[in-house]
Amino acid sequence: MFLRIYQRIIKGLTIVLGLVMLAGTAHAQEGHPLKGSWIGEWSGNTALGDFVLVVMDWDGETVSGMINPGTDNLAIDSVDLDPSDWSVEIKAGDYTIDASIENLELPSRSLTGTWSSRNGRGDFDIVRQ
Amino acid sequence: MKQELKKNRIPTPVKLLAGMLAAVTFSTVFAHHPIQGKFDPDADVQFSGIVTRVDWRSPHVHVFMNVREGNSMVNWAVELENPYILINNGWHEDSLQPGDAVSVAGMRARNGSRQVWGEQVSLTDTGRPVYTVNDTSPAKPLSPRPVPRWSEDNHPVLGAVPGGADGIWGYPTSKALVEDGVNVGMNEYGLLDNVADAAKVAPMQDWALARYIHRQERDLRDDPMYLDCKPPGGPRQYQSDLGLQLIEDKQNQRIFVLLGSGNRNYRIIHMDGRDPVGLVGGDDDNPLFYGRSVGRWEGDTLVVDTEGFNEGFWFTNGGLPHTDRLSMVEKFTRTDFDTLHYEVTIDDPGAYTRPWTVSWDLSWVGGAELPFSLCQHNRQ
Numbered sequence: 001m002f003l004r005i006y007q008r009i010i011k012g013l014t015i016v017l018g019l020v021m022l023a024g025t026a027h028a029q030e031g032h033p034l035k036g037s038w039i040g041e042w043s044g045n046t047a048l049g050d051f052v053l054v055v056m057d058w059d060g061e062t063v064s065g066m067i068n069p070g071t072d073n074l075a076i077d078s079v080d081l082d083p084s085d086w087s088v089e090i091k092a093g094d095y096t097i098d099a100s101i102e103n104l105e106l107p108s109r110s111l112t113g114t115w116s117s118r119n120g121r122g123d124f125d126i127v128r129q
Numbered sequence: 130m131k132q133e134l135k136k137n138r139i140p141t142p143v144k145l146l147a148g149m150l151a152a153v154t155f156s157t158v159f160a161h162h163p164i165q166g167k168f169d170p171d172a173d174v175q176f177s178g179i180v181t182r183v184d185w186r187s188p189h190v191h192v193f194m195n196v197r198e199g200n201s202m203v204n205w206a207v208e209l210e211n212p213y214i215l216i217n218n219g220w221h222e223d224s225l226q227p228g229d230a231v232s233v234a235g236m237r238a239r240n241g242s243r244q245v246w247g248e249q250v251s252l253t254d255t256g257r258p259v260y261t262v263n264d265t266s267p268a269k270p271l272s273p274r275p276v277p278r279w280s281e282d283n284h285p286v287l288g289a290v291p292g293g294a295d296g297i298w299g300y301p302t303s304k305a306l307v308e309d310g311v312n313v314g315m316n317e318y319g320l321l322d323n324v325a326d327a328a329k330v331a332p333m334q335d336w337a338l339a340r341y342i343h344r345q346e347r348d349l350r351d352d353p354m355y356l357d358c359k360p361p362g363g364p365r366q367y368q369s370d371l372g373l374q375l376i377e378d379k380q381n382q383r384i385f386v387l388l389g390s391g392n393r394n395y396r397i398i399h400m401d402g403r404d405p406v407g408l409v410g411g412d413d414d415n416p417l418f419y420g421r422s423v424g425r426w427e428g429d430t431l432v433v434d435t436e437g438f439n440e441g442f443w444f445t446n447g448g449l450p451h452t453d454r455l456s457m458v459e460k461f462t463r464t465d466f467d468t469l470h471y472e473v474t475i476d477d478p479g480a481y482t483r484p485w486t487v488s489w490d491l492s493w494v495g496g497a498e499l500p501f502s503l504c505q506h507n508r509q
Contacts, residue, residue: 028353031440031452031479032336060334060454060479083339104343105351 028107029128032058034081034088040126042097042115048072054090054111054126067092088113097124165318165348166355168208168236168246177232177253178205185212185222187502190260192225192247194233207233207247209260213371213389213500218262225250225259232256239350266300266492267467274466276429279379285429285463287375287384296495297389298469299372303489305447306331306364306475319447321345330449337450337480344448353442358504360394362418363444363457364473367491371500375461384424384431389499398422398433405436416453418442431461452479467493 029036038054045052048068056065056079063079080089086101088111099113108127115124178196181204190209195202209215212222225231230253238244250259277286277293289296305319311329314322321327327342344351353359360366366373371389378385382401388394396419405421407413416439424433436456438444444451455477462470472488475481 028357028359028441030353030443031450033340035440035452058452058479060452081336083336086339104340105347 032063033086033101033104033109034058034063034079034111037129038111038126039129040110040124042122042124044120044122045115047117047119048074052124052126067095094118099124164208164236164246165320166350166352167238168244169239170236170348172237172239173234174237174245175232175234176205177230180225180227180229180231182227183222183225187211187213187500188504190215192231192250192260194231203243205233205243205245207235207245207250209247209250210262211371211500211502213502214262215260217497220260230254231259267494269467269492273468276463276465279377281379284426287377287431287461287463287469289374294495295498296493297372297374297497297499298367298491299370299389299494299497300492301368301370301471301489302491303487304368304370306445306449306487308332308485309487315447317446318349319445320349321447330447331475331485332482333449334480334482340450341448349446349448352448358392359442360392360418361388362420362438362442363451363455364459364471364475364487365443365445366394366396366419367471367489368446372494372497373491374499387499389501392504393501394419396422398424398431400424405434407437416440420455420457429462433459433461435459450480451475451477454479464490469493 034056035058036056038056040052041050042048042052043050052068054065054067054076055069056063056076063076063081065076065079067074067076074092074095076090076092078089078091082088086104088097088099088101090097090099094117095115096117097113097115099111101109102112103109108129110125110127112125113123115122176196178194180192180194182193184191184193188211190212192207192209194205194207196205232251232253233245233247233249235245235248247260250261251257252259277290278284279286288298304317305315307313307315307330313326313329316322321330324342324345327345328338330341333341354361354365361369366386366388369389373389374385374387376385376387382399384398384400386396386398388396399422403423405423407415407421416437418439418441420435421437422433422435424431426432434456438451438453438455440451440453443449444455455475457476458474460470460472462472464470469491470488471491472486474484474486476484
């Protein structure tokens with residue numbers, strides 16, 4: 001019981017700290033459109049909570065990254081970007097995210113779509129910081 | 130006195146004819162950023178009115194005028210070129226004065242406000258053009274003047290000759306990156322005549338090509354140099370109409386590249402044999418707008434290696450993308466007193482499929498000084 005409360009506190013503090021560190025850092029990013037830190041929600045995710053932080057990088061060949069960096073992080077297994085319509089499929093563990101990039105040329109572009117896993121599905125909406 | 134506002138959608142053949150005439154006679158194609166970011170090329174507007182004020186300051190001159198709209202009088206702002214460019218074309222702050230009747234044709238602001246980019250400004254009574262700009266480099270001597278050289282090492286002098294007249298490099302023969310040997314039509318802002326030619330411009334990866342096309346289709350309005358005053362890093366600094374200076378600091382083994390306008394931006398090329406990195410343990414992991422540059426002489430050519438760029442800017446007019454994996458090799462050769470040949474090889478495995486090379490010339494503008502202006506953010 002005490003351990004679970006402690007874990008929840010640590011998880012909450014990690015997310016808050018991540019949000020604080022990323023707040024107000026909407027740097028222009030004119031390179032690969034997925035690169036950067038993204039914050040938003042995957043609504044109805046009872047397992048991991050509504051809030052989500054995604055960090056992605058581009059090495060010239062593949063996009064790699066992490067969902068919720070910290071104690072409960074989830075490594076991104078694959079990212080497929082279709083530049084013809086800027087649609088994106090992200091796979092991380094049991095999760096699949098189908099979304100598309102909106103407001104491509106804005107520093108605070110967004111990635112909007114749906115998430116799904118064996119535990120459920122819902123809307124997915126994150127904004128680049 | 131005619132004072133009426135006419136919004137019109139000019140038929141394409143008329144536009145083409147007007148464009149050809151403008152190219153032959155005069156033009157205002159000398160902007161240092163894509164004006165399409167603020168003004169809509171498809172929203173032509175024409176009107177006549179009375180000048181109320183001339184705001185003669187950088188980065189752009191504005192002429193304010195009263196124009197009759199129906200039964201009321203409204204004030205329009207006509208945006209023109211940089212004062213430096215207008216002065217170089219023989220114009221002055223008092224070339225127009227309050228009370229003058231003028232006619233204007235241009236592009237209206239995208240936000241619908243009463244602002245217009247003045248493509249043609251003329252006196253209403255006589256039709257005489259005002260504040261026109263000719264995009265022609267200074268005439269060169271019939272016999273090329275020899276390359277000036279430093280007495281101590283016989284290397285070419287890259288800038289003004291010590292003790293001689295000042296000057297700057299300007300009038301680049303190319304204003305947007307296109308791989309050498311490729312022939313595509315584009316305007317002075319890097320906007321392609323035919324966006325279907327996009328893939329020919331450079332060997333882009335799929336995402337980079339799609340992003341380039343997206344920027345082209347939006348008329349380059351997302352240019353962060355215009356919207357957010359981001360510096361013209363990379364080769365873009367040699368594509369500006371506002372010129373640049375190369376100052377060789379022999380004692381400290383470095384070369385300064387000073388840029389016309391643009392918030393007193395400058396770049397340093399280190400000539401002391403160091404590696405292109407920052408202070409180890411200090412700022413070495415901080416990517417920069419101008420990267421980190423080290424140079425060396427190969428014969429009469431200055432060869433500069435640069436890496437360590439950030440991704441917060443467009444590295445060329447026209448909107449070709451780059452990533453932080455960008456590195457470039459630049460070659461500067463003063464082929465005669467009045468000509469600087471610039472060549473750059475782009476290597477960015479994050480955005481391109483192979484290295485590619487572009488080259489162009491700049492002209493010596495003797496007696497000129499770098500213009501200064503402070504950029505203003507335009508994001509709304």
